[in-house]
Amino acid sequence: MAERKRGTVRDLRRDNRSVLLRALYFGDPRSRQELSAETGLSPASVSNVVRDLMNEGIAVEVGSVDSDGGRPRVLLRVNPAYGHVIGVDVGETRVQIELFDLAMAERAKADYPLDRGHDPGEVVTRILEGIDAVLADGGADPASVLGVGIGVPGVVRQRPEVIVDAQTFGWSSVPLERLLREGLPDGPTGTPLPLLIDNGANTMGRAELWFGSGRGARNAIIGLIGSGVGSAVIRDGSPDNGADASAGEWGHTPLIVDGRRCRCGNVGCLEAYVGAEAMLERYVEAGGDPLPGDQETALARLVLDAATPGTTAARLVDETVAFLGASIGGLINLLAPERIILGGWAGLLLGDRYLAELRAAASRHSLRHLYASTSIELCRLGPDAVALGAATLPLDRFLDG
Numbered sequence: 316m317a318e319r320k321r322g323t324v325r326d327l328r329r330d331n332r333s334v335l336l337r338a339l340y341f342g343d344p345r346s347r348q349e350l351s352a353e354t355g356l357s358p359a360s361v362s363n364v365v366r367d368l369m370n371e372g373i374a375v376e377v378g379s380v381d382s383d384g385g386r387p388r389v390l391l392r393v394n395p396a397y398g399h400v401i402g403v404d405v406g407e408t409r410v411q412i413e414l415f416d417l418a419m420a421e422r423a424k425a426d427y428p429l430d431r432g433h434d435p436g437e438v439v440t441r442i443l444e445g446i447d448a449v450l451a452d453g454g455a456d457p458a459s460v461l462g463v464g465i466g467v468p469g470v471v472r473q474r475p476e477v478i479v480d481a482q483t484f485g486w487s488s489v490p491l492e493r494l495l496r497e498g499l500p501d502g503p504t505g506t507p508l509p510l511l512i513d514n515g516a517n518t519m520g521r522a523e524l525w526f527g528s529g530r531g532a533r534n535a536i537i538g539l540i541g542s543g544v545g546s547a548v549i550r551d552g553s554p555d556n557g558a559d560a561s562a563g564e565w566g567h568t569p570l571i572v573d574g575r576r577c578r579c580g581n582v583g584c585l586e587a588y589v590g591a592e593a594m595l596e597r598y599v600e601a602g603g604d605p606l607p608g609d610q611e612t613a614l615a616r617l618v619l620d621a622a623t624p625g626t627t628a629a630r631l632v633d634e635t636v637a638f639l640g641a642s643i644g645g646l647i648n649l650l651a652p653e654r655i656i657l658g659g660w661a662g663l664l665l666g667d668r669y670l671a672e673l674r675a676a677a678s679r680h681s682l683r684h685l686y687a688s689t690s691i692e693l694c695r696l697g698p699d700a701v702a703l704g705a706a707t708l709p710l711d712r713f714l715d716g
Contacts, residue, residue: 332716346388402706407542412445423453433484457500462509462709466518511708520547522704527695540662640676647681658694
């Protein structure tokens, strides 16, 4: 019985610490009294946890406010300089690595093209090179890093080790964590640095949920449109990855029966019509000349050319917007979210110019009362949202106490 009691007290202290840390992190600077009222913890519990956090350098004083007839109340917040987190976006054509302080202010960034396509060895090399580069450029001691979060395409299975199946990459059961582990520095206590891996659409969804257009939403869908198409499903305020961590493969839902061949090997998928790679292929199939530059440059040119009515580019983009809007309507009918948020570099490129048309197409393909209760918005965090969201993975672990 004694052992059980000690475990219960330890768990309670950890829970109290996590509640206080999250209140400090996600809110404005506040006093001990305000923290007690907000969290429901007793003033004594708040004082004990705050004392520990300040002794560790995690919480700092940032001023004071007058109180009613008593001493001024000291305001507290999480210390941004306490440590760092790293976020990695493994994309279709490049790997992006970013270093953040605890306020999620970017301190350094590295970007590497994938010259050998999606070879796992090159991806691992680029990630490790990027981690070294951002630590050097940001002047950060490796021991200050609380963890590395990585967003990747495909299905990420977490047990017994992290395995990635990315059909469009040609990855089958790639042991990404094991491949990375040997090259990572140790963490702050000399133990292995925490390494957390998730689907890139999910990490973008976390970023939007914490800091962007999804903030405050209980049920939302965040669509990631780049070379391909993915999504994060938010249920009851948290990502819903489904029974086997594969929920959110929006790009591989059927759009056209017996349609174009998709990169996944099936036919008629949404990604085979709306992904950037597919849009550029369809443009050439429709008679357009291949557009120069990398994929992002070429798609930007295609969207710009589409401003001229009657052109091949205009017809192609109009059709793509209609396809995407219809699929959004299907999501509304199926999941009844509060918000649908479009992100990814290609999603933002389309959404910036065609948001009204996307909303109109979604309205035509959804039930009126469901459409009326759903907002369709753009990602506020820009094309770096995947890396930012990946960095929240180790931050979330830290805030757990």
